[in-house]
Amino acid sequence: xxxxxxxxxxxxxxxxxxxxxxxxxxxxxxxxxxxxxxxxxxxxxxxxxxxxxxxxxxxxxxxxxxxxxxxxxxxxxxxxxxxxxxxxxxxxxxxxxxxxxxxxxxxxxxxxxxxxxxxxxxxxxxxxxxxxxxxxxxxxxxxxxxxxxxxxxxxxxxxxxxxxxxxxxxxxxxxxxxxxxxxxxxxxxxxxxxxxxxxxxxxxxxxxxxxxxxxxxxxxxxxxxxxxxxxxxxxxxxxxxxxxxxxx
Amino acid sequence: xxxxxxxxxxxxxxxxxxxxxxxxxxxxxxxxxxxxxxxxxxxxxxxxxxxxxxxxxxxxxxxxxxxxxxxxxxxxxxxxxxxxxxxxxxxxxxxxxxxxxxxxxxxxxxxxxxxxxxxxxxxxxxxxxxxxxxxxxxxxxxxxxxxxxxxxxxxxxxxxxxxxxxxxxxxxxxxxxxxxxxxxxxxxxxxxxxxxxxxxxxxxx
Numbered sequence: 001x002x003x004x005x006x007x008x009x010x011x012x013x014x015x016x017x018x019x020x021x022x023x024x025x026x027x028x029x030x031x032x033x034x035x036x037x038x039x040x041x042x043x044x045x046x047x048x049x050x051x052x053x054x055x056x057x058x059x060x061x062x063x064x065x066x067x068x069x070x071x072x073x074x075x076x077x078x079x080x081x082x083x084x085x086x087x088x089x090x091x092x093x094x095x096x097x098x099x100x101x102x103x104x105x106x107x108x109x110x111x112x113x114x115x116x117x118x119x120x121x122x123x124x125x126x127x128x129x130x131x132x133x134x135x136x137x138x139x140x141x142x143x144x145x146x147x148x149x150x151x152x153x154x155x156x157x158x159x160x161x162x163x164x165x166x167x168x169x170x171x172x173x174x175x176x177x178x179x180x181x182x183x184x185x186x187x188x189x190x191x192x193x194x195x196x197x198x199x200x201x202x203x204x205x206x207x208x209x210x211x212x213x214x215x216x217x218x219x220x221x222x223x224x225x226x227x228x229x230x231x232x233x234x235x236x237x238x239x240x241x242x243x244x245x246x247x248x
Numbered sequence: 249x250x251x252x253x254x255x256x257x258x259x260x261x262x263x264x265x266x267x268x269x270x271x272x273x274x275x276x277x278x279x280x281x282x283x284x285x286x287x288x289x290x291x292x293x294x295x296x297x298x299x300x301x302x303x304x305x306x307x308x309x310x311x312x313x314x315x316x317x318x319x320x321x322x323x324x325x326x327x328x329x330x331x332x333x334x335x336x337x338x339x340x341x342x343x344x345x346x347x348x349x350x351x352x353x354x355x356x357x358x359x360x361x362x363x364x365x366x367x368x369x370x371x372x373x374x375x376x377x378x379x380x381x382x383x384x385x386x387x388x389x390x391x392x393x394x395x396x397x398x399x400x401x402x403x404x405x406x407x408x409x410x411x412x413x414x415x416x417x418x419x420x421x422x423x424x425x426x427x428x429x430x431x432x433x434x435x436x437x438x439x440x441x442x443x444x445x446x447x448x449x450x451x452x453x
Binding site: 014015018020045046048049050051052053054055056057064065068069071072073075076077079080096 | 280282285286289290293294297298301302307310311314315318319322348351392393394395396397400411412414415416420421436439440443446447450
């Protein structure tokens with residue numbers, strides 16, 4: 001049997017006093033306290049407390065609970081014959097459980113309300129978020145989400161014959177005589193123009209009408225691999241005024 | 249021997265160990281047999297009253313609580329599945345009812361709480377225990393019991409209950425844990441804190 005240190009005995013002393021240790025440990029501690037005055041003193045204090053508690057709570061004389069049995073039995077009989085409303089009232093006598101239930105229900109509702117309002121007012125997914133980048137990368141090349149670059153294998157989108165919305169808008173909106181506008185656009189597989197933005201240092205505000213007209217335009221989509229594909233491209237829009245020389 | 253604290257293993261009690269007589273008594277009480285209910289009260293009234301009195305410290309309160317406990321026992325005895333001894337299960341009911349009553353009492357009579365000195369003046373000293381010892385020893389024990397009684401009243405309810413169940417009713421940690429609805433580790437810490445508080449009181453003697 002290993003000998004225990006005083007620290008080990010002190011840690012186990014309450015369990016030893018309460019006889020909650022295994023037999024081997026009980027014997028080891030009993031042996032230790034017989035030869036160690038400080039630990040023996042600690043044990044004496046524990047025993048003194050136990051004796052004091054038992055002494056403070058002296059056994060009550062049997063007269064103290066005289067009538068308990070008859071009282072219980074008569075109340076039992078009364079309960080068996082009590083009305084439904086009286087039983088219901090008794091169920092709510094101890095209101096602390098009711099308050100706890102109401103409080104937890106209210107807390108659940110408040111949490112639910114907060115979560116719903118957060119969902120309601122949360123901003124939509126940002127374009128530069130990691131989720132959005134992953135979604136774009138996982139989309140097939142040439143889809144609306146992941147448009148292809150215009151190269152030699154893809155035929156460029158073209159205007160629909162008879163659709164003169166762009167020309168008409170440009171003719172009516174541009175205040176300058178000469179202008180070349182570089183526009184970054186995406187043409188979807190359906191031929192719609194998306195994400196129109198002006199490149200360079202030009203102020204978008206000056207060309208808002210043009211950009212809006214471009215956004216509403218419908219083109220014949222780019223073709224690649226035997227079908228329509230979405231493409232992103234730079235669109236150069238030139239506005240030129242040709243002035244004729246008036247001969248006298 | 250390992251340095252880590254080990255605790256004597258305790259087995260859960262099964263129906264077969266509850267005892268045929270007690271099992272039969274429980275079944276009869278669940279079937280609202282009045283004679284069986286009377287027998288059960290007769291058998292456990294001392295234990296229920298004594299614990300109630302130790303927890304509440306008032307005869308009338310303890311008597312009233314004991315009645316409530318037995319009524320609660322008969323209302324819910326059909327749910328007793330032998331997960332503990334009947335006695336331990338009843339301890340649990342006593343503790344819960346006493347806790348509720350004390351909570352209720354504190355809410356309504358907070359302003360009427362009295363100091364320890366007033367309590368001893370009004371209720372007198374604790375009862376004496378003559379066991380053939382010398383007068384000095386009896387006087388010392390009386391003083392100690394008085395101090396500890398006053399210190400016990402100052403302890404938080406859960407610590408006081410754990411100490412009473414351990415030192416007076418002799419319940420094991422496992423049984424105290426069941427009665428209080430807490431883990432064995434919590435029982436140990438509550439006992440340690442309660443004893444430390446009492447030890448502090450004893451140092452002043």
